Each structure stands twice: as C-alpha cells, then as structure tokens.
Amino acid sequence: MAVARRSGPERVPSHPDIREISLQQVLEALVDPIRRRIVRELYAARRELACGTIDLPVSKSTATHHFHVLREAGLIRQYYAGTSRMNALRSEEFEQAFPGLLRALMEQRERE
Amino acid sequence: MAVARRSGPERVPSHPDIREISLQQVLEALVDPIRRRIVRELYAARRELACGTIDLPVSKSTATHHFHVLREAGLIRQYYAGTSRMNALRSEEFEQAFPGLLRALMEQRERE
DNA sequence: CGGAAGGTACGACAGCTGTCAAACTTCGAC
DNA sequence: GTCGAAGTTTGACAGCTGTCGTACCTTCCG
Numbered sequence: 347m348a349v350a351r352r353s354g355p356e357r358v359p360s361h362p363d364i365r366e367i368s369l370q371q372v373l374e375a376l377v378d379p380i381r382r383r384i385v386r387e388l389y390a391a392r393r394e395l396a397c398g399t400i401d402l403p404v405s406k407s408t409a410t411h412h413f414h415v416l417r418e419a420g421l422i423r424q425y426y427a428g429t430s431r432m433n434a435l436r437s438e439e440f441e442q443a444f445p446g447l448l449r450a451l452m453e454q455r456e457r458e
Numbered sequence: 459m460a461v462a463r464r465s466g467p468e469r470v471p472s473h474p475d476i477r478e479i480s481l482q483q484v485l486e487a488l489v490d491p492i493r494r495r496i497v498r499e500l501y502a503a504r505r506e507l508a509c510g511t512i513d514l515p516v517s518k519s520t521a522t523h524h525f526h527v528l529r530e531a532g533l534i535r536q537y538y539a540g541t542s543r544m545n546a547l548r549s550e551e552f553e554q555a556f557p558g559l560l561r562a563l564m565e566q567r568e569r570e
Numbered sequence: 571c572g573g574a575a576g577g578t579a580c581g582a583c584a585g586c587t588g589t590c591a592a593a594c595t596t597c598g599a600c
Numbered sequence: 601g602t603c604g605a606a607g608t609t610t611g612a613c614a615g616c617t618g619t620c621g622t623a624c625c626t627t628c629c630g
Binding site: 446 | 480481482485486488489491556557558559561562563565566568569
C-alpha cells in the first residue's frame with residue numbers, strides 16, 4: 347500500500363498523513379536509539395538537516411533504513427536537494443496529533 | 459547484580475532504583491501494547507491492582523513476563539497479598555526521574 | 571562525457587522477544 | 601492435610617528487525 351504513482355525513479359518519497367499514524371508506530375520508531383538520536387539532532391537544530399550532516403555509527407544502508415522508519419512514522423519529512431536528502435522534523439503536525447509527546451521525550455536526558 | 463538476599467523462595471521481587479533506569483529501558487517497556495495497557499489501567503485506576511484484575515489477551519506466563527519487564531523498567535512495584543500479586547504504579551518516583559513522560563504518554567488516545 | 575558523491579534497493583543473517591504449554595510453588599480455604 | 605487459585609519458571613519456537621555488503625541510481629562538477 348501507499349504506492350505512489352510510478353512515473354520514473356520516484357525520487358519523491360511518500361509521506362503518510364499524520365492522522366493515520368498510531369502511537370504504537372511512533373513508539374516503535376522512537377524506541378531505537380539511533381532513530382532517537384536523529385530526531386534529537388533535528389529537534390535541537392530547529393531546522394532541516396541533510397542525511398550526511400547527521401553522522402551515525404552505522405552503514406549507509408542502515409541509515410537509510412532508519413530514516414525510512416522515521417518517515418513512515420510521520421516524524422520527518424524528506425526531500426531531495428541535489429544529491430543529498432534533506433530531513434525536516436514535522437514538529438507542528440506531530441504536535442497536533444500527539445500533543446506534548448515529542449517534547450516530553452526530547453526533554454529527557456539520555457545517559458551516554 | 460541486584461541480587462536480593464536468598465532467604466528462602468524469594469517471594470519479594472527486587473525493584474530497581476529508578477535513577478538507574480535509562481530512557482531506553484522505559485521505551486522498550488512501553489513499546490509493547492500489552493504493557494502499555496497494563497500501565498494505562500493502573501494510571502486510570504489511581505490505585506494498586508492485582509494481576510488477576512487486569513485481564514489480558516495472553517496466557518498467564520506471558521502476563522508474568524510483561525509484569526516482570528514493567529518492574530525492571532521501574533514502572534511498577536509488586537508485592538504479594540496472599541496468593542495474588544499486587545501492582546502499583548511508581549508514579550511519583552517515575553515523575554522525578556522522567557518528568558512529564560508518563561503523563562504525556564498516557565494522555566495520548568490509542569486507536570482501538 | 572566520465573567520475574565521484576550521496577543515497578536507495580535488495581538479499582541475507584543473527585539476535586532479540588513475545589508467545590505458549592507444562593510443571594512447579596505458595597497461600598488460603600475447607 | 602488436601603485441594604484449588606494465582607503466579608512463576610523453564611524451555612522451545614516463530615517472527616520481527618537492525619545490521620551489513622553489494623549493486624544500482626541520480627545529480628553535480630570538471
């Protein structure tokens with residue numbers, strides 16, 4: 347499902363409507379430390395970041411996987427800028443759908 | 459670690475100090491819908507509940523497992539009252555360690 | 571054009587974990 | 601004492617998912 351029309355190589359990823367996302371999906375996304383790290387960086391930066399600028403202790407393909415999960419969970423929006431992919435936190439929308447949740451999570455200090 | 463002194467069959471489970479618990483552990487506990495359901499019931503009830511009074515769509519052994527995970531994550535406190543086991547949400551302590559988190563999670567409506 | 575940079579897609583694989591049944595333990599009631 | 605109720609323990613198993621390498625695709629730049 348969520349098949350975007352095939353009109354070539356499909357460089358525009360599909361983003362779910364946030365209202366279709368369950369708390370379950372959000373928690374599954376955020377339970378992974380690497381994904382939480384990504385969201386934390388976006389949250390702290392308060393702006394969009396290219397995949398490349400967020401350095402992660404995993405391979406490129408794994409990173410792609412994590413971004414995909416975050417996108418499917420409605421947490422980020424992705425689009426291309428040249429060869430690099432930009433990531434934007436969907437803060438306002440997410441706040442509407444899950445009031446207070448992102449903030450409560452981000453405010454927690456993580457033990458390093 | 460966290461070995462309670464062995465003085466018989468050990469009916470008193472050990473409870474971790476909440477300060478030793480990581481956000482990771484909490485999220486891992488709360489990502490499971492059944493465990494979230496347990497916590498929700500305790501949160502709504504605002505009092506302790508016996509395992510038996512929380513009916514869950516899983517076998518007894520699986521239920522035991524879930525309670526165990528919640529206990530290890532510092533979310534509940536357990537003790538025996540006769541043959542039944544009581545469960546209490548560790549609300550205040552948890553609030554101190556993870557301010558705003560439990561509430562933010564519990565306030566979210568879950569799609570049934 | 572040709573190459574390099576930045577990502578994606580696809581298998582494959584290992585480890586985790588939620589699940590159950592069966593056997594056992596403890597406590598209360600009769 | 602014996603029986604049942606309530607949970608626990610153990611072992612087994614299946615499914616999920618985070619991980620990687622490799623091959624591939626776009627886009628930019630010289």
